Amino acid sequence: QSALTQPASVSGSPGQSITISCTGTSSDVGNYNLVSWYQQHPGNAPKLIIYEVTKRPSGVSDRFSGSKSGNSASLTISGLQAEDEADYYCCSYTGRSSLVFGGGTKVTVL
Amino acid sequence: EMQLVESGGGLVQSGGSLGLSCAASGFTFSTYWMHWVRQVPGKGLVWVSRMSGDGVYRTYADSVKGRFTISRDNAKNTLYLQMNSLRVEDMAIYYCAREALGAGRQTDAFDIWGQGTMVTVSS
Numbered sequence: 001q002s003a004l005t006q007p008a009s010v011s012g013s014p015g016q017s018i019t020i021s022c023t024g025t026s027s028d029v030g031n032y033n034l035v036s037w038y039q040q041h042p043g044n045a046p047k048l049i050i051y052e053v054t055k056r057p058s059g060v061s062d063r064f065s066g067s068k069s070g071n072s073a074s075l076t077i078s079g080l081q082a083e084d085e086a087d088y089y090c091c092s093y094t095g096r097s098s099l100v101f102g103g104g105t106k107v108t109v110l
Numbered sequence: 111e112m113q114l115v116e117s118g119g120g121l122v123q124s125g126g127s128l129g130l131s132c133a134a135s136g137f138t139f140s141t142y143w144m145h146w147v148r149q150v151p152g153k154g155l156v157w158v159s160r161m162s163g164d165g166v167y168r169t170y171a172d173s174v175k176g177r178f179t180i181s182r183d184n185a186k187n188t189l190y191l192q193m194n195s196l197r198v199e200d201m202a203i204y205y206c207a208r209e210a211l212g213a214g215r216q217t218d219a220f221d222i223w224g225q226g227t228m229v230t231v232s233s
Contacts, residue, residue, distance in 0.1 A: 001172065003154065036219035038155070045226060046155065051210055051219030089155050093218040097169040099145075099157040 001094055004029065004102035011108040012080045020105045022073040022090030028100060030071035034093035037066060037075045040104075041086045050075060077107070085109045112136035112222050114206050119227030126196050126231075132189040132206030132224055140164070140184040143209040145220060146191050148202035148229075156202070159191065160209070174200075193229070201231045 005023040012018040022029065022037075029035055035053045038046035048057050050066035053073060063078045073092070077084055090102040118130040132144070146158040159180040161168045168180050179192040189206050204227050207220035 034216075034218040036217075038220070040155075045205060045223035046220070047223075048210065048219055048221045051217050051221075052212070057210070057221060091155070091157070091219070098171060099160075099218055101147075101155040101157060104154040 001028075001096070001098060001100045004090055004092060004100055006088075006090060006102035006105045008103070009106045009108065011110055012077075013110045014080055014082065016080050017076060017078045018080060018107065020075045020077075020088055020090075020107070022075070022092075022102050024071050024073075024092055024100070026071055027096075028071075028092040028094045029068065029073050031095060032093045033068070035066070035068060035073040036091045037064075038089045038091065039084075039086045040089065046089065080109055082109050112208075114208065114222055114224035116204065116206055116224040116227040119204065119229045121230045121232060122196055124196060124198055124231055124233050127192070127194045128196060128229060130191040130193070130204055130206075130227060130229070132191075134187045134189065134208070137208070137222075139182075139187040142211065143216060144182060144189045145207045145209060146180060146189075147205045147207055147220070147223075148200075149205070149226070150202045158204070161189070196229075196231045198231050198233050201229060203228050 037050040040046040053068045145160040159170045177195045181190045208222040210217045210219045210221035
């Protein structure tokens with residue numbers, strides 16, 4: 001199972017909005033609404049920020065939102081803040097009783 | 111406080127074995143699917159294995175199938191990963207993670223993570 005495709009890096013200025021893409025295939029992202037997103041700061045474990053494509057866990061800022069179109073999912077961070085600087089990973093169910101992550105995107109706040 | 115604490119990591123030679131444990135607390139362990147995810151330091155996350163709350167169902171990534179075994183002891187609130195025939199490419203931080211509950215179905219999303227335990231495989 002190949003990793004989902006994410007851009008290596010995305011940057012934005014404070015207050016701006018950025019979008020991170022996550023491209024899979026019709027066997028994973030395109031066929032299931034089981035895409036999740038994680039934020040990971042250096043030295044820390046990942047943190048769930050979006051699940052089932054669009055849902056936010058309790059306590060996660062509403063500046064984070066998710067969507068999906070075809071074989072691609074997206075994470076949008078609105079009102080970018082310095083604390084949002086981190087690595088972001090998408091993950092999808094693959095339909096073969098397994099899951100696959102994206103390669104990760106480093107977000108830099110300029 | 112809901113918590114996962116991994117242990118058992120360390121240094122092992124290629125071809126050797128190692129067993130990891132993940133102690134859960136603060137929630138009803140037997141209710142949840144549990145997963146192992148690994149990460150080479152500085153690299154991306156890779157899903158390894160998962161097990162149903164009752165211990166009946168388990169699946170593995172192709173890269174570890176036949177070498178790794180996931181298990182759990184709900185009486186001890188503990189998840190395990192037995193790793194055999196270890197390879198240099200298995201070297202990583204191993205996280206256990208709890209799968210978030212959905213409305214009567216799996217979410218395949220990980221809402222609680224441990225701090226990870228490092229497995230080093232020497233050639």
